[in-house]
Amino acid sequence: xxxxxxxxxxxxxxxxxxxxxxxxxxxxxxxxxxxxxxxxxxxxxxxxxxxxxxxxxxxxxxxxxxxxxxxxxxxxxxxxxxxxxxxxxxxxxxxxxxxxxxxxxxxxxxxxxxxxxxxxxxxxxxxxxxxxxxxxxxxxxxxxxxxxxxxxxxxxxxxxxxxxxxxxxxxxxxxxxxxxxxxxxxxxxxxxxxxxxxxxxxxxxxxxxxxxxxxxxxxxxxxxxxxxxxxxxxxxxxxxxxxxxxxxxxxxxxxxxxxxxxxxxxxxxxxxxxxxxxxxxxxxxxxxxxxxxxxxxxxxxxxxxxxxxxxxxxxxxxxxxxxxxxxxxxxxxxxxxxxxxxxxxxxxxxxxxxxxxxxxxxxxxxxxxxxxxxxxxxxxxxxxxxxxxxxxxxxxxxxxxxxxxxxxxxxxxxxxxxxxxxxxxxxxxxxxxxxxxxxxxxxxxxxxxxxxxxxxxxxxxxxxxxxxxxxxxxxxxxxxxxxxxxxxxxxxxxxxxxxxxxxxxxxxxxxxxxxxxxxxxxxxxxxxxxxxxxxxxxxxxxxxxxxxxxxxxxxxxxxxxxxxxxxxxxxxxxxxxxxxxxxxxxxxxxxxxxxxxxxxxxxxxxxxxxxxxxxxxxxxxxxxxxxxxxxxxxxxxxxxxxxxxxxxxxxxxxxxxxxxxxxxxxxxxxxxxxxxxxxxxxxxxxxxxxxxxxxxxxxxxxxxxxxxxxxxxxxxxxxxxxxxxxxxxxxxxxxxxxxxxxxxxxxxxxxxxxxxxxxxxxxxxxxxxxxxxxxxxxxxxxxxxxxxxxxxxxxxxxxxxxxxxxxxxxxxxxxxxxxxxxxxxxxxxxxxxxxxxxxxxxxxx
Numbered sequence: 001x002x003x004x005x006x007x008x009x010x011x012x013x014x015x016x017x018x019x020x021x022x023x024x025x026x027x028x029x030x031x032x033x034x035x036x037x038x039x040x041x042x043x044x045x046x047x048x049x050x051x052x053x054x055x056x057x058x059x060x061x062x063x064x065x066x067x068x069x070x071x072x073x074x075x076x077x078x079x080x081x082x083x084x085x086x087x088x089x090x091x092x093x094x095x096x097x098x099x100x101x102x103x104x105x106x107x108x109x110x111x112x113x114x115x116x117x118x119x120x121x122x123x124x125x126x127x128x129x130x131x132x133x134x135x136x137x138x139x140x141x142x143x144x145x146x147x148x149x150x151x152x153x154x155x156x157x158x159x160x161x162x163x164x165x166x167x168x169x170x171x172x173x174x175x176x177x178x179x180x181x182x183x184x185x186x187x188x189x190x191x192x193x194x195x196x197x198x199x200x201x202x203x204x205x206x207x208x209x210x211x212x213x214x215x216x217x218x219x220x221x222x223x224x225x226x227x228x229x230x231x232x233x234x235x236x237x238x239x240x241x242x243x244x245x246x247x248x249x250x251x252x253x254x255x256x257x258x259x260x261x262x263x264x265x266x267x268x269x270x271x272x273x274x275x276x277x278x279x280x281x282x283x284x285x286x287x288x289x290x291x292x293x294x295x296x297x298x299x300x301x302x303x304x305x306x307x308x309x310x311x312x313x314x315x316x317x318x319x320x321x322x323x324x325x326x327x328x329x330x331x332x333x334x335x336x337x338x339x340x341x342x343x344x345x346x347x348x349x350x351x352x353x354x355x356x357x358x359x360x361x362x363x364x365x366x367x368x369x370x371x372x373x374x375x376x377x378x379x380x381x382x383x384x385x386x387x388x389x390x391x392x393x394x395x396x397x398x399x400x401x402x403x404x405x406x407x408x409x410x411x412x413x414x415x416x417x418x419x420x421x422x423x424x425x426x427x428x429x430x431x432x433x434x435x436x437x438x439x440x441x442x443x444x445x446x447x448x449x450x451x452x453x454x455x456x457x458x459x460x461x462x463x464x465x466x467x468x469x470x471x472x473x474x475x476x477x478x479x480x481x482x483x484x485x486x487x488x489x490x491x492x493x494x495x496x497x498x499x500x501x502x503x504x505x506x507x508x509x510x511x512x513x514x515x516x517x518x519x520x521x522x523x524x525x526x527x528x529x530x531x532x533x534x535x536x537x538x539x540x541x542x543x544x545x546x547x548x549x550x551x552x553x554x555x556x557x558x559x560x561x562x563x564x565x566x567x568x569x570x571x572x573x574x575x576x577x578x579x580x581x582x583x584x585x586x587x588x589x590x591x592x593x594x595x596x597x598x599x600x601x602x603x604x605x606x607x608x609x610x611x612x613x614x615x616x617x618x619x620x621x622x623x624x625x626x627x628x629x630x631x632x633x634x635x636x637x638x639x640x641x642x643x644x645x646x647x648x649x650x651x652x653x654x655x656x657x658x659x660x661x662x663x664x665x666x667x668x669x670x671x672x673x674x675x676x677x678x679x680x681x682x683x684x685x686x687x688x689x690x691x692x693x694x695x696x697x698x699x700x701x702x703x704x705x706x707x708x709x710x711x712x713x714x715x716x717x718x719x720x721x722x723x724x725x726x727x728x729x730x731x732x733x734x735x736x737x738x739x740x741x742x743x744x745x746x747x748x749x750x751x752x753x754x755x756x757x758x759x760x761x762x763x764x765x766x767x768x769x770x771x772x773x774x775x776x777x778x779x780x781x782x783x784x785x786x787x788x789x790x791x792x793x794x795x796x797x798x799x800x801x802x803x804x805x806x807x808x809x810x811x812x813x814x815x816x817x818x819x820x821x822x823x824x825x826x827x828x829x830x831x832x833x834x835x836x837x838x839x840x841x842x843x844x845x
Contacts, residue, residue: 025278025374026321031721032271033325033370038332039267040362043260045337045355059124061090061216062225063232067240069532069560069569070661071211072627076237080215085228087220088122090115093202094213097195098171098531099160100691109531110156110170112195114202117145123218126187127196132164147201150179153188156195157181168195172533173663174540174689177205206533239624241565257431262796265436266715269496271373272440278377279488282314286381293385303386310382311375318374322367329366330356409452415445423791430612432795439499439784439792443492446780450487450773457772469764490773491780494817498781501813502805503788504712508705510801511641515704517587519697521554521668523677525684526693528665532559535663540688544667547683549675555664557655561624561648563613568645570609572625574655574664577604582636586649589800592636593618600631601654606640606647608798613646623648626659644797759826766825767818774814 065080074091081089093114113127120127129151150168157163164181171177179197188194203209219228229242236242286293293306301309333356419441425434461473525544528534536544536555545553554576560569577585579595579602586604595602600620609615615634623630640647656662671680681694695703745758782805794800 022281022317025281025317026324028278029271029318029321029370029374030325030328031724032268032373033322033366034328034332035267035721036264036271036369037326037329037362037366038336039260039263040366041329041333041356041359042336043263044359044362045333045357059090059120059126059216060218061123062219062223062244063217063229064243064245065215065217065232065236065240066243066562067213067237068562068624068626069213071208071213072237072240074210074212076240077212077215079235080217080232083232085219085223086217088119088218090119090123090216090218091199091212092214092216093199093206093208093211095202095206095208095533096531097206098528098534100169100171100176108193109533110160110168110193110195112150112170112197112202112206114197114199114206114208116199123216127185129183129185129196132183145198145201146180146182147198147205148178148180149182149197149201151183151185151196152181153185153192153194155188156193157184159193170533171528171531171691172205172207173535173537174527174692179205237624237627238622238629239561239627241562243565261431262792266500268369271369272443272492275373275377278314278317278374279380282310282378282381286310286385289385307382307386310385311378314374314378314382315371318371319367321374322370325370326363326367330358409449412445412447412449412452415441415448419445423787427795430795432792435787435791435795439787442780442784442787443495446495446776447488447491450491450776453776454487454772473768487769487773487776490770490817490821491777494774494777494814495781495784497813498778498810499784499788500715501809502782502785502803503793504715505806505809506785506789506801506804507712507793508708509804511708512701512705513802514587514639514641515697515701518585519700520585521697522671523669523680524695524697524700525667525669525688526665526695528691529693535665536667538662541664541667543687544669544684547680547687549672549680549683550669551672552670554668555652556666556668557652557661557664558666559661563624563646567612570646570648571643572655573647573649574652575649577649577651579635579651582638586636586638589637589639590617593634595635599633601633601650601658602635603632604636604638604649605634606643606798607637607794607800608640608644608646609648610637611794611798625655626661628658630658639799641799644799646798763822763826767822770818770821771814774817778810778814 065076071093077089077091080086095112096109097112098109115124115127117128152160152162152168160168162168162181164183167178167180169176169178179195185194185196197205203211219225225244229244232242293310296306297303337356419438422434422438422441428434458473526534527536527540541553541555544550557574559572559574561572562569575585582588582592582604588604589607592604593602603623605615615621617634617636619634621632621634623632638649669680671677677696684692684694748758749755785805786803789801789803
C-alpha cells in the first residue's frame with residue numbers, strides 16, 4: 001500500500017512540478033480535436049440541413065423524375081400520371097432566380113418552385129403556401145393562383161428582409177419580373193431559402209412555357225419501387241431519370257463529399273502532429289525520471305504496473321485536451337455558422353443556414369481520437385521505461401542508452417517503402433484513401449528515421465574552438481538521440497506546411513494560367529452572375545454584336561444534363577470551337593483527335609469526365625439532349641478548374657441545331673481599333689440594361705483568385721496551426737531537455753561557463769536542430785506535395801495541375817521557424833539555468 005502511495009506521489013508530483021509541459025501537450029491535442037470536431041459539425045449541419053430540405057421538397061414522393069436543367073416536355077406528365085402504379089403525380093417548375101440589385105442582398109439566387117396546388121396536396125403538402133391576411137389592399141390579392149403571387153419560407157423572408165405584402169424583383173432574361181409576397185411556407189423548414197408559386201404562373205412569368213424540371217410520383221401501396229423505376233426508365237425520354245429519395249439525398253451529399261473529406265483530413269493533421277508533441281514531451285520526461293522508475297522497480301513495482309502508471313499520465317493529458325477540444329470545436333462551429341456560413345469557402349450549400357446540432361457519436365469519436373493520440377505518443381517511451389534494467393537505469397548518465405534503439409533505420413525504411421507503394425493504388429469509393437495513408441506512413445517513416453539521420457549528420461559537423469559552438473556541437477554529437485526527439489514535431493509540422501504551401505501555390509498559379517487561356521477576349525458580358533433566369537435572347541445577341549466598337553462576338557451557353565442518376569449533373573457548354581484547332585479556345589491536356597470521315601458530333605470533355613465516366617479521347621458515346629439521344633465522339637480532354645463533376649463542350653452550331661435552344665448566358669467581345677473597353681462598356685449598358693455584368697479579363701481573374709483564396713482560407717489556417725504546434729514541440733522538447741540536463745549545466749557553471757553562455761549554447765542547439773528538421777521537412781514535404789498534386793487532388797477533384805513551388809515563402813517560413821525555435825529553446829532553459837550550481841550537481845556527491 002505504501003509502495004502504491006509512493007508511486008502515485010511520484011507520478012502526480014511530475015504534473016505538479018512541471019505543469020507547463022502537460023499544458024502544452026494538452027493544448028496540442030485540444031487544437032487537433034477542436035479543428036476536426038468543428039469541421040465535422042459544420043459539414044454535418046450543412047449536409048443535414050440540405051438533406052432535410054431535399055426530403056421536404058419531395059414530401060411523400062416515392063420517385064422523382066428529373067431532366068436537364070432547362071427542363072423537359074410537359075407532355076411527359078400526363079403519360080406518367082396515367083400509369084396504373086401511380087397514385088399521384090405532382091409536376092414542378094424549378095428555377096434558381098436571379099434577384100435584381102434593388103433587393104440589396106448578395107449574389108446568391110432564390111430557388112423558386114412552381115407547383116400545381118391540387119397535385120402537390122397529395123405529394124408535397126409542405127410546399128403549399130399559407131395565405132397571409134393583409135398581404136395586399138385587394139381582398140383577393142392573396143389568392144395562390146395570381147400570376148404574381150409568391151410564397152416565401154421564413155428563412156427567405158429573413159434573408160430578403162421583407163414581409164407579406166412586399167414585392168420581390170427577379171431577373172428573367174434581361175427583364176424585371178415583380179412578384180408579390182402573398183404568404184409564407186411555414187412547413188418549408190427554418191434553414192432553407194425557398195419560394196413557391198403557381199405552376200402556370202411560373203411557366204409564364206419565368207419563360208418556361210411547355211417545360212417542367214421535375215415530376216414527383218407517389219406510388220400505390222404494394223408497388224415495388226425498384227421494379228417500377230426500371231419499367232419507367234424505358235418510357236422516359238433521353239436525359240430524364242427516375243430517382244428515389246435516397247438517390248436524391250446521396251446525389252446532393254456527393255456534391256461536396258470530396259471537399260468535406262479533404263477538410264476533415266486536413267483538420268486531423270493538427271491531431272497527428274500533436275501525437276509527436278506528446279511523444280517528445282513524454283520521452284524526455286521518461287528519460288529524466290529514469291532513475292526514479294528504476295527505484296520503483298527495485299522496490300517491487302512490476303513492469304506492467306509501471307507501464308500502466310506512465311500511460312495514465314498521458315491519458316490524463318489526452319482526456320483533458322480532448323475535452324477542451326470538444327468545447328472549442330463546438331464554440332468555433334457556432335461562430336462560423338453565424339458569421340461565415342456553412343460552406344467553409346467551398347460554395348456547396350447555397351441558400352442554407354443550418355443550426356448547430358450536437359453530435360454525441362462524433363464527440364465520442366473525436367474524444368477517443370484525442371485520448372488515443374496521447375496514449376500512442378507515449379507508448380514507446382513507456383515501454384522502454386518499463387523494460388529498462390533497474391541497475392543500469394539507477395546510474396547517472398544512462399539517459400542516452402534509453403534512446404539508442406531509436407536509431408534503427410529498418411522500421412522507418414519499411415514505412416517509407418509501404419507509403420511509396422500505396423501511391424500507386426487507385427481511389428477507394430472515389431476517395432483517395434490510399435493516398436492519405438501513404439502520406440501518413442511517409443510522415444511516420446521520416447520521423448522514425450530522424451534519430452539515425454541526426455546521429456550521422458551531427459557526427460560530420462566539425463567541433464569549433466569557441467566555447468559556445470563547441471559545447472553545442474559536442475552535445476548534439478554526444479547525445480543525438482535525446483536531441484532528435486524534438487525533431488519529430490518539427491519534421492511533422494514543417495513537412496506538412498511545405499506540402500500544403502507547394503500544393504496551394506501550384507494550384508493557384510495553375511488556375512491563373514488556366515484563366516489566361518479560357519479568357520481570350522477583351523471584354524465579357526454576362527446576363528447574370530447567379531441563377532438560371534438571366535440570359536440573352538437572340539434579339540439581345542444581335543444587339544450586342546451590333547454595338548459600335550464590337551469587332552467580333554462569340555456567345556456561350558451553359559446548362560446541365562444528367563448522365564447518371566446517382567451522380568451530380570454534368571455541365572454542358574455550347575461555344576464556338578474550331579474542330580481542327582480546339583486548343584485556341586480550350587486548355588487541352590494531351591493531343592486532340594481531329595475530325596475524321598464518318599465521325600458523328602465531336603465534343604470535348606474535362607478531365608473529370610475521363611475519371612467518372614471513362615470518356616477517353618476517340619471514344620464514341622451517346623448523350624441526352626432535348627429529349628433525344630445524340631451520338632458523339634470525344635475529340636479531346638481539357639482542364640476545367642471551375643467544375644469538378646464533369647463538363648462537356650459542344651460547338652455552338654451543333655448545340656443550337658440539336659436542342660433548338662437559341663438563348664445564351666455570356667458574350668465574349670473583341671474590340672475594333674480606337675475603341676476602349678470603357679467606351680464599349682458604356683455603349684453596352686445603353687443598348688442592353690444596367691444589370692448586365694461587364695468585366696475585363698483582368699477583373700475576372702482577380703475575382704476568381706479572390707474566390708480561390710477564400711476557398712483555401714481553412715487550409716491557410718491549418719498551416720498556421722501546424723507551425724504553432726511545431727513550436728510547441730520545440731518549446732516542450734527543450735524544456736524537458738533543460739530539466740534533464742540540470743546537472744550538466746551545474747558542472748558547466750562550476751567550470752566557469754556563464755549563464756549567458758549556457759543560454760547561447762541552448763539557442764544554438766535549437767537553431768541547428770530546427771535547421772536540420774526544416775531541411776528534412778522540406779525534402780519530405782516536397783514528396784508529400786507531389787502526392788497531393790498527382791494523386792490526392794486528381795482522385796478527389798478530378799483535375800491536374802503543374803508544379804509551382806513557392807521558394808521564397810518556404811525560405812521565409814524556415815528562417816522564422818529556426819529563429820523562433822532558438823528563442824523557444826533559450827526561454828525553455830531559463831528555469832534549469834536559474835538553479836544554483838551546487839544544487840544542480842548535489843545528486844552526484
